Amino acid sequence: MSPRDAVGEISPELGAIRQVRRRPKLSWSMRIGAAVLIFYVAVALISLVWTPHDPLTPGIGDGYDAPSSAFLLGTDRLGSDMLSRLMVGARYNLGITLTAVAIALSVIATWYPARIASRLDPIAAIREE
Numbered sequence: 806m807s808p809r810d811a812v813g814e815i816s817p818e819l820g821a822i823r824q825v826r827r828r829p830k831l832s833w834s835m836r837i838g839a840a841v842l843i844f845y846v847a848v849a850l851i852s853l854v855w856t857p858h859d860p861l862t863p864g865i866g867d868g869y870d871a872p873s874s875a876f877l878l879g880t881d882r883l884g885s886d887m888l889s890r891l892m893v894g895a896r897y898n899l900g901i902t903l904t905a906v907a908i909a910l911s912v913i914a915t916w917y918p919a920r921i922a923s924r925l926d927p928i929a930a931i932r933e934e
Contacts, residue, residue: 849899852892860889 831839858865858876863883870880878887914921 845895846899848892849895852896856886856889856892858886858889860885860893 863885865886866876866880866884868880868882868884870876870884872879876886876888878891881887881890
């Protein structure tokens with residue numbers, strides 16, 4: 806096949822007009838949303854191995870300390886580091902979100918089994934080969 810076949814001309818091998826789906830360009834809002842999501846997931850994954858201070862230990866700093874080099878986001882009323890608490894909170898929030906999405910997808914799959922099965926058939930055919 807020649808490159809001209811990909812733009813919708815008649816192909817002698819296929820005997821019909823071949824339409825090719827082109828990937829739509831991403832809008833700026835989609836790019837910004839993807840960047841925020843990637844950052845959020847990165848923070849949650851980093852919190853698995855590193856946090857600046859223990860998020861559950863009170864009294865690390867004075868209560869309501871302003872942001873400084875020791876505490877980048879300051880401290881809460883008990884003196885706990887806010888950055889560490891936000892990082893750990895992102896991890897828990899991401900787990901809850903993924904669980905809710907999985908439940909929602911399973912409910913949709915229960916209501917529309919034929920549509921879901923037709924979408925999964927090509928994937929099953931690839932696994933069998």
